[in-house]
Amino acid sequence: MENTISKLDEHRSTTPSKWRENAEWRMANKSWMRYSQRIAMMMLDKMEELGLTQKTLAERMDCSQQYISRVLKGTENLSLETISKIENALHLEILEPAFAPR
Template sequence: MKTANEIVSKLKEHQASSPSKWRENAEWRMANKSWLRYSQHIAMKMLDKMDELGMTQKRLSELMGCSQQYVSKILKGQENLSLETLAKIERCLQISILGNLAK
């Protein structure tokens, strides 16, 4: 049976050279929970419509006038979207995000 010092030594051998950002990421998610929920909902709505239309991220980025990388960030559901971006998404995918606010 290994001693506690041997176990700790073995664990340190496999320790990452850079500190984990787990706590920092968890704290960020908690601090931004309210708008992240909306962002994730929008991303799911977009993915459903893109699937229905057979549309790629590249094509959507062309229609929106932005980079494919930005569309990818939006579809991860962790992007704090501007009203301008929301309007572009609605127009390009023919979906309603803002609902009755646009009327």
């Protein structure tokens, strides 16, 4: 038993885990994250349909590929400006149906 514990100790991280902070952050931001995740899924579907890479989309939106990667994780708090850029780059309606006259 001691041998097992000592082997586990050898692989223990020296930095403390941030799982609690991350979980609390997700709970505090749950409402807008739902929208961000839906937008990310819409983007991924459209990118697949158009055969676009993250790099190509980043070029169309005039931003970095790293930013596109963060957006596609569904945890980025998107501004209206960014949503508009996504719509234009992917020929996708994200907000339009919500604001269409009835």
